[in-house]
Amino acid sequence: MIEVRNLVKLRGTTRVLDDVTLKVERGQVAALVGPSGGGKSTLLRCMNGLEIFHAGEVQLDAVKLQPGEQRSASAETLRQLRRGVGMVFQQFNLFPHMTALQNVMSGPLYALNKPRAEVEPQAKALLERVGLGEKFHSRPDQLSGGQQQRVAIARALAMQPQVMLFDEPTSALDPRMAAEVLGVMTDLAKGGQTMIVVTHAMSFAQQVANIVHVMQAGRIVESGSPAQVFGAPQQAATQQFLSEATTAKNSPRP
Ligand SMILES: Nc1ncnc2c1ncn2[C@@H]1O[C@H](COP(=O)(O)OP(=O)(O)OP(=O)(O)O)[C@@H](O)[C@H]1O
Numbered sequence: 001m002i003e004v005r006n007l008v009k010l011r012g013t014t015r016v017l018d019d020v021t022l023k024v025e026r027g028q029v030a031a032l033v034g035p036s037g038g039g040k041s042t043l044l045r046c047m048n049g050l051e052i053f054h055a056g057e058v059q060l061d062a063v064k065l066q067p068g069e070q071r072s073a074s075a076e077t078l079r080q081l082r083r084g085v086g087m088v089f090q091q092f093n094l095f096p097h098m099t100a101l102q103n104v105m106s107g108p109l110y111a112l113n114k115p116r117a118e119v120e121p122q123a124k125a126l127l128e129r130v131g132l133g134e135k136f137h138s139r140p141d142q143l144s145g146g147q148q149q150r151v152a153i154a155r156a157l158a159m160q161p162q163v164m165l166f167d168e169p170t171s172a173l174d175p176r177m178a179a180e181v182l183g184v185m186t187d188l189a190k191g192g193q194t195m196i197v198v199t200h201a202m203s204f205a206q207q208v209a210n211i212v213h214v215m216q217a218g219r220i221v222e223s224g225s226p227a228q229v230f231g232a233p234q235q236a237a238t239q240q241f242l243s244e245a246t247t248a249k250n251s252p253r254p
């Protein structure tokens with residue numbers, strides 16, 4: 001479904017992505033974990049054409065994005081890729097002047113030029129699906145962080161993406177709001193949505209992911225089932241990352 005082959009991204013002379021290959025099958029949930037600065041966000045941003053890369057290829061079904069293309073001829077390739085790949089960020093990125101409903105309708109109305117009569121009931125159904133049936137007309141500043149993030153998820157889903165990318169969707173949220181968002185993501189996964197999730201929520205990765213990739217210094221250093229990666233990590237980098245993640249979780253919040 002979505003595949004990244006031998007991706008290289010340079011920043012100055014640093015290889016922030018260093019020969020990354022990753023494949024996610026339809027209906028699969030892949031978790032991407034690893035230490036800060038490892039390249040997780042950069043990888044997701046390359047996968048939906050938000051960042052240029054220097055070598056390798058991103059393929060979504062029949063659509064292929066190659067290095068030179070991001071700057072030149074293939075506006076159509078980029079458009080297809082962005083349409084097929086939904087993204088949810090840590091900081092929600094909702095349109096502040098629009099209500100929840102307007103946020104969710106914005107893509108289908110303005111990017112896909114669909115008629116409002118078709119878009120509005122679908123947007124309402126999506127907001128209901130993420131537990132916000134009462135909040136159609138609230139603006140982002142009238143919603144909690146967890147509610148805003150659920151609007152952001154509904155907004156991404158409104159484009160009916162083939163794949164959903166999540167970049168630390170719960171790390172700006174307190175535990176109760178994070179749990180609400182993780183609940184929505186778990187339902188999506190159970191419904192067969194293909195997803196790639198960058199997360200520090202290890203228990204979510206453990207319970208929901210089919211495969212876990214550990215990324216460090218621009219490379220995927222270990223991949224396997226949650227049981228393998230969390231239970232019996234093979235690489236020193238994974239062991240260190242997991243022990244630090246566990247320590248951080250058990251120490252009191254500042
Ligand atoms: N806008 C930028 N300009 C320059 N360097 C950047 C920029 N964004 C990221 N980097 C660098 O690229 C590398 C990969 O960063 P990236 O944000 O992809 O890591 P990450 O794994 O998502 O980390 P975190 O867990 O902290 O979110 C890091 O060395 C980072 O410092």
Ligand SMILES: [Mg+2]
Pocket residue numbers: 040041042167
């Ligand atoms: Mg990041």
